[in-house]
Amino acid sequence: MNFRRRIPSLTALMTLEAVLRHRSFTAAAIELGVTQAAVSRQIAALEEEMGLPMFVRKHRAIEPTAECLILGTTLAQSFANIADTLDAVRFSQQDVVTIGATVAFSSFWLLPRLAEFRRENSGVQIRVVSQDARIDLDAGQVDIAIRFGIPPFNDGTVIASRGDVITLVCSPDYLQRRKAGPLSADDELIETDVEDRSWLSWSQWIAGLDPPFPGKPSLRFNHYTETIFAARAGQGVALGWGVLVQTFLDDGTLVALDQRRISAEGRYNVVIPLKSRRTVAIDRACSWLIASLHDG
Amino acid sequence: MNFRRRIPSLTALMTLEAVLRHRSFTAAAIELGVTQAAVSRQIAALEEEMGLPMFVRKHRAIEPTAECLILGTTLAQSFANIADTLDAVRFSQQDVVTIGATVAFSSFWLLPRLAEFRRENSGVQIRVVSQDARIDLDAGQVDIAIRFGIPPFNDGTVIASRGDVITLVCSPDYLQRRKAGPLSADDELIETDVEDRSWLSWSQWIAGLDPPFPGKPSLRFNHYTETIFAARAGQGVALGWGVLVQTFLDDGTLVALDQRRISAEGRYNVVIPLKSRRTVAIDRACSWLIASLHDG
DNA sequence: ACGATCCATAACTTTATGTAATGCGAAGGA
DNA sequence: TCCTTCGCATTACATAAAGTTATGGATCGT
Numbered sequence: 001m002n003f004r005r006r007i008p009s010l011t012a013l014m015t016l017e018a019v020l021r022h023r024s025f026t027a028a029a030i031e032l033g034v035t036q037a038a039v040s041r042q043i044a045a046l047e048e049e050m051g052l053p054m055f056v057r058k059h060r061a062i063e064p065t066a067e068c069l070i071l072g073t074t075l076a077q078s079f080a081n082i083a084d085t086l087d088a089v090r091f092s093q094q095d096v097v098t099i100g101a102t103v104a105f106s107s108f109w110l111l112p113r114l115a116e117f118r119r120e121n122s123g124v125q126i127r128v129v130s131q132d133a134r135i136d137l138d139a140g141q142v143d144i145a146i147r148f149g150i151p152p153f154n155d156g157t158v159i160a161s162r163g164d165v166i167t168l169v170c171s172p173d174y175l176q177r178r179k180a181g182p183l184s185a186d187d188e189l190i191e192t193d194v195e196d197r198s199w200l201s202w203s204q205w206i207a208g209l210d211p212p213f214p215g216k217p218s219l220r221f222n223h224y225t226e227t228i229f230a231a232r233a234g235q236g237v238a239l240g241w242g243v244l245v246q247t248f249l250d251d252g253t254l255v256a257l258d259q260r261r262i263s264a265e266g267r268y269n270v271v272i273p274l275k276s277r278r279t280v281a282i283d284r285a286c287s288w289l290i291a292s293l294h295d296g
Numbered sequence: 297m298n299f300r301r302r303i304p305s306l307t308a309l310m311t312l313e314a315v316l317r318h319r320s321f322t323a324a325a326i327e328l329g330v331t332q333a334a335v336s337r338q339i340a341a342l343e344e345e346m347g348l349p350m351f352v353r354k355h356r357a358i359e360p361t362a363e364c365l366i367l368g369t370t371l372a373q374s375f376a377n378i379a380d381t382l383d384a385v386r387f388s389q390q391d392v393v394t395i396g397a398t399v400a401f402s403s404f405w406l407l408p409r410l411a412e413f414r415r416e417n418s419g420v421q422i423r424v425v426s427q428d429a430r431i432d433l434d435a436g437q438v439d440i441a442i443r444f445g446i447p448p449f450n451d452g453t454v455i456a457s458r459g460d461v462i463t464l465v466c467s468p469d470y471l472q473r474r475k476a477g478p479l480s481a482d483d484e485l486i487e488t489d490v491e492d493r494s495w496l497s498w499s500q501w502i503a504g505l506d507p508p509f510p511g512k513p514s515l516r517f518n519h520y521t522e523t524i525f526a527a528r529a530g531q532g533v534a535l536g537w538g539v540l541v542q543t544f545l546d547d548g549t550l551v552a553l554d555q556r557r558i559s560a561e562g563r564y565n566v567v568i569p570l571k572s573r574r575t576v577a578i579d580r581a582c583s584w585l586i587a588s589l590h591d592g
Numbered sequence: 593a594c595g596a597t598c599c600a601t602a603a604c605t606t607t608a609t610g611t612a613a614t615g616c617g618a619a620g621g622a
Numbered sequence: 623t624c625c626t627t628c629g630c631a632t633t634a635c636a637t638a639a640a641g642t643t644a645t646g647g648a649t650c651g652t
Contacts, residue, residue, distance in 0.1 A: 001317065003310055004328050006379040010306035011609075013378065014299055021297065025630060032300050038610045040631060045608095050386060052573045056434055059618040060629045067385040074381040078374035082309070083302040085370040089363040090346060138352050277348050307640070321599060334641045336600060341639095355649045356598045 012046040020072035097285040101146040104224035106130040108244040124281040137273040156271035160290040164264040168257035169240030188236030191217030198266030308342040316368035393581040397442040400520035402426040404540040420577040433569040452567035456586040460560040464553035465536030484532030487513030488523045494562030
């Protein structure tokens with residue numbers, strides 16, 4: 001299967017195919033963008049290497065040999081297959097942009113805003129990969145990732161970054177049902193199990209209270225989306241990441257429990273892979289994400 | 297259909313196919329007979345040109361991208377098709393040797409001797425092209441030609457040459473029926489119509505007699521084989537080209553009419569085309585022809 | 593911590609490819 | 623017959639493409 005050993009100069013073979021199609025060295029040279037002399041040399045070298053004539057030289061004309069006709073048919077087909085596959089591979093993903101993000105970011109921030117991007121870029125298709133596990137940027141499956149954490153990252157380039165502020169949020173109904181005043185042990189705390197160290201947990205929030213109380217979450221979820229769903233359903237108090245819950249604060253399905261705010265250690269980062277393909281669509285998506293992340 | 301424009305470096309594509317098959321730059325380099333660095337450069341250049349990663353670099357390992365897998369499949373198939381066709385074209389005629397000769401030479405000299413060649417070269421197949429019209433050596437259809445004429449020839453290389461001596465021959469029966477003595481006007485002369493100027497005709501033979509006589513052929517044929525057939529059948533006297541009629545002189549079906557001999561102007565030449573394919577079989581046929589022409 | 597291994601890169605070398613100039617030869621036309 | 627045309631062939635030279643050597647970086651395993 002050592003093709004390098006079995007196949008002579010592919011440049012010469014490509015030249016042969018063109019000469020055969022044109023039945024002329026000079027016409028083939030024009031198509032190939034080289035001189036007639038270059039074509040003459042390639043064919044002569046090929047005939048020499050193969051020990052077989054490919055063309056009978058006549059006066060101001062050439063005639064292909066039988067072998068040349070056989071070989072030329074295979075070459076034309078093979079080069080066409082290669083060219084077609086190259087085209088398919090190069091352009092099939094031209095207008096698709098794959099964006100990876102956490103489930104929460106995808107659900108609360110990205111998806112509600114995609115309609116706006118689509119309006120401005122009608123030919124571009126966005127494919128969203130949501131997963132709370134860290135996205136492998138080296139795999140080439142994702143064009144852009146929105147990753148929570150502390151930059152920089154060794155597998156990608158950060159092109160936009162935004163911090164967040166965390167508040168306590170609950171439903172208006174829950175706020176009305178609870179005793180007035182600061183958070184206390186009577187409150188139902190809804191916790192999210194997140195492995196990321198830069199993510200804020202209830203223990204960290206309580207540790208900063210004065211005086212602290214032995215509060216313990218009564219509900220635990222492994223996705224922040226579920227935590228917020230439960231809070232909006234009036235089942236307790238959740239840590240509200242401003243960027244993620246802003247839409248619910250805006251629509252009134254969540255309210256702030258008190259005035260305390262903690263700045264998050266981690267940030268939301270728009271990251272592109274170190275070795276990323278570059279298409280117009282990807283560039284547009286990047287520009288839009290940068291603007292949107294900073295605006296709202 | 298300008299493949300040169302549509303396809304990047306075929307060297308890089310051939311490298312890609314090998315890397316994909318081996319799943320290793322280093323192993324591919326060994327097969328290709330180049331260094332790892334050369335492979336690294338070819339893949340990097342290809343990825344750069346296509347704007348698409350082909351391999352995900354991991355520690356001491358690589359992973360092909362989806363595009364690479366698609367492209368690699370087409371490349372493997374295409375290169376295999378090209379290689380197989382090249383093999384077929386190169387080797388299909390490996391053991392067939394095409395020898396061209398005049399009808400007379402083929403019938404009287406070559407065919408009777410072919411059994412000997414076959415005994416010594418059991419794997420080689422000889423194809424004989426008999427025609428009195430001049431054989432076109434540029435057409436690539438004939439590997440070796442035995443051509444009568446005066447060398448050199450501008451369409452081939454003479455690798456052996458032999459002259460001939462012409463005598464008068466007739467059948468033993470005819471010799472007995474005729475009046476004893478030299479050729480005379482009472483003899484039936486059998487003529488061959490040959491366009492070649494180096495061929496001897498009756499008028500040339502009679503012109504050299506002293507005294508000449510107004511002899512005129514009573515039988516004419518367009519193939520020398522027919523002339524000899526008629527002579528052996530007792531229908532007259534023919535000009536006997538020594539090399540061609542020796543077997544009949546040997547077996548007694550022809551006898552010499554008198555002692556006169558004329559050396560022929562033309563010669564029998566073993567000619568190979570200027571741009572000939574070279575196979576073991578052709579080389580063997582050439583060697584055999586050279587030896588046989590000189591021996592007998 | 594050290595060594596092994598495999599891909600990446602830079603400076604340099606070699607090979608393959610292409611060019612400009614010229615030659616050759618067979619048709620065709622005057 | 624002579625001259626012109628045209629298309630492939632060849633040579634000396636230039637350069638682009640491909641390959642090499644040396645070295646670096648990173649991740650395993652011991």
